[in-house]
Amino acid sequence: MIRLEQIQKSFGSLQVLRGIDLQIAKGEVVSIVGPSGAGKTTLLQIMGTLDRPDSGLVEIDGVQVNGLKEKPLSDFRNRRIGFVFQFHQLLPEFTALENVMIPAFIAGRSEGDTRRAATEILTLMGLTDRAHHKPAELSGGEKQRVAVARALINRPAVVLADEPSGSLDSHNKEELHRLFFDLRDRLDQTFVIVTHDEELARLTDRTIHLKDGVILSTDAQ
Numbered sequence: 755m756i757r758l759e760q761i762q763k764s765f766g767s768l769q770v771l772r773g774i775d776l777q778i779a780k781g782e783v784v785s786i787v788g789p790s791g792a793g794k795t796t797l798l799q800i801m802g803t804l805d806r807p808d809s810g811l812v813e814i815d816g817v818q819v820n821g822l823k824e825k826p827l828s829d830f831r832n833r834r835i836g837f838v839f840q841f842h843q844l845l846p847e848f849t850a851l852e853n854v855m856i857p858a859f860i861a862g863r864s865e866g867d868t869r870r871a872a873t874e875i876l877t878l879m880g881l882t883d884r885a886h887h888k889p890a891e892l893s894g895g896e897k898q899r900v901a902v903a904r905a906l907i908n909r910p911a912v913v914l915a916d917e918p919s920g921s922l923d924s925h926n927k928e929e930l931h932r933l934f935f936d937l938r939d940r941l942d943q944t945f946v947i948v949t950h951d952e953e954l955a956r957l958t959d960r961t962i963h964l965k966d967g968v969i970l971s972t973d974a975q
Contacts, residue, residue: 755780755912755944756801761810763796763967770796771807772967778912783938783945785955788964794948795916797964801946802914803831815911832861836905840917842897844889850900851876851885858907868907875903878940879933895926902933912944919951931957 761774770793778784786794799805800812803819812819815834819827836857844853851872858868876885879899889897898918905913915934919927931954937943947958955961963970 755782755815756946757811757813758801759811761797761800761807761812763793763800763805763807770967771800774810774967774969776962776969778944778946780911780944781938781942782960783934783958784947784960784962785958786946786948786962786964787950787952787955788970792964793967794964798914798916798946798948801912802835802837803827829861832857833908834911836908836910836913838898838901838905838913838915838918840920842889842901844897844900844904846889849886849888850881850892850896850903853889853900854903854907857904861908863908872903872907875906876900878937879903893926894922895929898922898926898930899933902930902937906937906941906943912946915945915947915949917949918947919949919954927951927954 756776756778758774758776761771763771774797786797788794796805800807801814806820817830819830822830854872854875855868858871873885876882879902881896881899881903884892884896892900919930922930934945934947935957938945947954949955959974961973963973
């Protein structure tokens with residue numbers, strides 16, 4: 755599903771990633787952990803095609819994305835990669851349903867198909883009765899589940915999550931963590947999660963330990 759070979763990335767004189775080799779299989783839930791400044795978010799951004807490596811190979815769902823120009827790369831990102839961030843980043847003027855529909859509209863899907871798909875995903879998330887509420891009317895946990903639904907609307911090859919439970923209380927963290935594994939079991943969805951949450955890392959299939967831009971170890975649970 756994801757193959758990285760010898761990924762190097764620097765910002766000015768600071769080398770952030772130093773030859774990362776990593777493979778992630780379809781249906782895996784993988785966590786990336788490490789201290790601040792280890793390169794975790796940079797690695798996730800490169801996997802998500804939001805940034806390009808200085809050198810190395812990035813292959814996602816059988817496509818080598820390094821060589822894609824900006825428009826094809828943007829289309830690929832929209833259709834094949836879902837993103838969940840620490841702060842949900844929902845648009846406040848739109849309802850939960852409308853927020854979930856936005857990536858599908860960008861992909862050019864019809865309104866009818868998009869509305870049906872968004873409704874189905876919100877039902878899967880247990881949010882049927884919250885579909886027409888705006889973000890200000892939702893709890894923190896509900897907003898993050900809407901963000902997960904938005905990440906899934908285009909049936910992506912992989913969902914990349916950056917500290918997805920970092921802003922949630924203990925109860926909502928546990929619910930969100932269970933949701934990731936439920937989605938893996940139901941949809942065979944692949945997740946790559948950057949986290950400081952040791953409990954979440956222990957639950958994942960593998961934990962990638964990153965420090966100073968190199969992988970120190972990979973622990974299978």
